[in-house]
Amino acid sequence: MKRAASRLAALSLALLAGTPAALPARAQDAPPATRPSDDQAEVLAKVEKYLELAKSGTAAVRPQAARRLAQLGEPARARLVELAGADGAGLAELGPQVVEIAADFGDAGLRAALWRVLADADFPWRGSAARALAKAPVADEGAAFRGLGADHLWQVRFAALDALRALDLRDARAAVRALLVDQEGAVRRAAAALLVDWGEPGALRWLVEELRREDAYFRVPLGAQARFDAHKRLTELLGDDFGFRPGESPATPANAAALARLEAAARERAGDAWPSELPPIARAAGASTGDVLGLELRSCRAGEFYLRWNDADEVHVGTGNAAVVTLAPGTVERLRAGIERRVAELGDTRFWGEAGCDLEQYRCVGADGELRTWLLSKGQASEGDLRPAPLDAVAELLLLTLPDEASADPRLDRLRSRARAALSVLGGAL
Template sequence: MTHAKRPAASLAFLLVASGASSLAVAQSSDDFDKRVRDACGNNPLIRLQAAKRVAKGGERAAAAVLRFAEKEGNNALSAELVVLLGRLDDAALRTALAAWVADASFAWRPQALLALAEKPKADDRKRFDSFLDHGSWQMRRGALTGIANLRASDAPRVLKKALNDPDRRVAVLAASLLLDFDKAKRNGGTKGSVPEFAAAAVPVLVRGLDAEDAFFGDDFGRLARKEAFDALRRLFEQDCGYRIDAPRAERRAAIVRFQKLAETLLDGAIEMPEPPTVHAWSLGFERRSCREGDLVLRLDAQGRLWKGAFELTRIDIDGETRDELRRLAKGVEPQRKSTFGRIRCDLTRFAGLGAAGNIGLRAAPGSEPPSVQTLEKRLLELAR
């Protein structure tokens, strides 16, 4: 460094130092009890931003969170805040997060698991392992994220196994994490070579670009498409003109372009399955539950009952049962509202109800109108 440059460098250092000092002063003088209240308040826009401030607040913020939970109850915490708490990296808070993950009555279990997964400790491993086969796809995603972030030597094995998860939202995340796992190892200077786990991960990502399963307009596949696209765009440093929300036919050309890039990288063909049959659904039920696991049941226009998302299995029902389901669905009276109970982590959703089949509703489990509960009970019997 020349003498001429030193004053400028010193000034820059002072500016940076004073900026850091201001930040530290701002954090130390911040009222984190108020921030936590804001992060758990009624306005979701304030919740979102306040939660981010809390997550940068260090041990004083962590203490404020625990005070709030103690005073108001764990379930008064917001999902927005819980999912960011792992960033505080506070021992007492991590202990609380672990307890909340273990507590089936806690309102935000997947968020608590994701929080632990962000900066995991070695002793979290058993906890993550225990959720790898959980019935909730959200819990499985949290577990995989934690194992990947632990950088354990066997993480690639676990992630590879998850590439076969029937839920594309889980399989694509596993593929994305597997690719990132490799990239971190490659930082040693092997840039330009084929990523170590690309042969396993990239085909799943390319196929993920075509993930689609619409539940009365709500596409379960969107998250998988988005994450597959993000990972492939990072890998190939181009977007191939892919649009996540374009209809399947309009996505096709971009998928083929990504497929060719991937085949060149891997020096081998990638098998693309035929697009799945598009069903015309007449009745739909979804249970999204971090307690009991997820369940999707749908009746198609031909009266066939299907279970699952993405990979559907048919449940054999006779004509009498089919007519019974249709009768129960049609018998649901128009409702004055479309949401029942306070929906937290768990919910049920119904579509295709009423005489015209145009009633949809969602509910906290057990809060559905009686006629809907009757239908739900019958569906659950058939799904066993």
């Protein structure tokens, strides 16, 4: 039945193309009765249009086109099955938005294909595949989703929490508690909210603490983003935000008072379950000062790195309450001077590659105090070495200051080797 539907789709598309010579012989010979009606042809044309827009439209249109595709139902399902292939390998070409709706058709084959690509570390849209599966998880997938809680991509871990919530898999509590010390704040917050819903009100403390964050990665206000998310979750859990305004510093008098009221309500609800302290990674970080160099690596395959070197000769690793590596005095100033010499060779060029899922971004506050950025972005079609030689040298200089020993802190564990591997996946081997 499905095969017949895909043949019908292919035939209809060839007819729509209006090039009879291009039609397969069997299609040309087919009796008129097997040709799609005008309505069917219109739907099939929409399938192709939305597939294309979901992949190549503007960023705003892509998710809307994917939703419209899902709403077309059977013809879209049949075409997706055909394009995905039995092993799901074709999903990579369709882009993340189509992957994200691939489970919406309730097709067992597409669902199996999503699990297969999710198991492939080189599949470029693993986060999208995980979100697609987590929207409506199947009861016997509980163990698989629990396993995804240890994935190296935070987007996958986050989706796993959504699935465990939807399945109400309370015997996965231990796995969820483990995510309270996740490197990514969004995962910690989602884990805390889920535990509160599952009867562990002590986890409220993780969310309250996020309201105190004021950290930023250079000009990117990560602390403010965390406050908004925590504010939304706490308002739902406590039924009141007590006047806290997440867009403002938690240190303003009004916000400090609101936070005190909110914390009192959370403590009252938690009772004896309120933790006496939080693990270091979950503690709020204050405003960052003195950062002069930055290396930001984001890869759908190799994970994310947020590294900052400051004028106190420290490397801060990660977001929020970052892990700190202390360097020899004068290291960062020498590093900055070396990097300024290398980037001067780049002239006015600041961007290489094309829009895509993977990027590496170099930041340097020059002697003039101005923050400058150099960005490499790897699109799906990008091939070869994207990184110009001066940035190869910059990357090597930065890597040399990173520790490479084994560490109990996952942010620091063999950091140099992991960052080098991520750089190889992104801009090419050094």
